[in-house]
Amino acid sequence: MGKNPQQAVRNFLLPIERSTACLTTARITATGHDPAKQPHALTVNGGQPVAVTLEDDHAVEFNVAIDQNYRVIETGNDQDPWKVHTTKYVYSLTGADGAEIFSYHWHPGIGPNFPHMHVKATQNASVLKAHFRTGRVSLEHFIWVLLTDFGIRARKQGWKKILRASQEAFERGRTWA
Amino acid sequence: MKVAGTHVHRLTKSAGYRLLDRRARAELGMSGATFIRKWKQGKFARKACDRPEIVRVAMLLPFAQ
Numbered sequence: 001m002g003k004n005p006q007q008a009v010r011n012f013l014l015p016i017e018r019s020t021a022c023l024t025t026a027r028i029t030a031t032g033h034d035p036a037k038q039p040h041a042l043t044v045n046g047g048q049p050v051a052v053t054l055e056d057d058h059a060v061e062f063n064v065a066i067d068q069n070y071r072v073i074e075t076g077n078d079q080d081p082w083k084v085h086t087t088k089y090v091y092s093l094t095g096a097d098g099a100e101i102f103s104y105h106w107h108p109g110i111g112p113n114f115p116h117m118h119v120k121a122t123q124n125a126s127v128l129k130a131h132f133r134t135g136r137v138s139l140e141h142f143i144w145v146l147l148t149d150f151g152i153r154a155r156k157q158g159w160k161k162i163l164r165a166s167q168e169a170f171e172r173g174r175t176w177a
Numbered sequence: 178m179k180v181a182g183t184h185v186h187r188l189t190k191s192a193g194y195r196l197l198d199r200r201a202r203a204e205l206g207m208s209g210a211t212f213i214r215k216w217k218q219g220k221f222a223r224k225a226c227d228r229p230e231i232v233r234v235a236m237l238l239p240f241a242q
Contacts, residue, residue: 039239
């Protein structure tokens with residue numbers, strides 16, 4: 001939310017920036033805030049996969065890709081007349097060899113309209129093709145899974161607190177789950 | 178150039194196109210220009226459903242617009 005498009009985008013990007021910093025020092029790139037140029041996009045590491053390591057091993061074990069599309073819209077609310085809506089997301093984890101392990105997708109208008117998960121670390125043909133329906137998956141949840149279940153090294157002290165705060169902000173602002 | 182109040186960078190259109198081009202070549206072995214042309218022609222409409230790499234490139238289209 002914000003008093004103008006620029007402020008709304010800043011308020012949208014700040015928690016994303018804080019959450020992403022728990023995982024990587026790679027910078028975020030975005031297309032900006034102009035409501036006349038829609039949709040917008042953001043990506044991490046210049047659109048290239050981010051190499052990450054395990055907590056106890058500095059060899060590159062995985063690569064991560066984070067992409068979102070968003071729109072800057074008017075709310076009709078005098079207090080905060082501008083808001084940013086995420087319109088698509090793709091969060092992917094691949095191995096050091098570049099082969100996808102799993103990913104969370106939501107991209108209405110391209111394939112299934114519902115949020116879903118792909119599991120690629122299998123040889124089962126049905127699983128490889130499946131779109132496992134999910135609820136809306138936050139970037140914070142994706143990063144949390146990487147840092148806890150996959151043991152990827154966190155880049156920030158206090159990352160749990162940071163991700164929880166961003167998750168709470170996300171849940172306050174979202175219009176669907 | 179940065180988005181005000183953040184460390185997020187904004188790209189010029191030509192740099193945005195290069196970003197898309199790199200990913201299209203890495204993911205699909207085609208140039209960004211070829212991807213954009215095929216996308217506009219609807220040639221990925223059916224394939225995108227089963228090929229996440231197409232979606233990953235399409236996510237960057239706003240950078241080239």
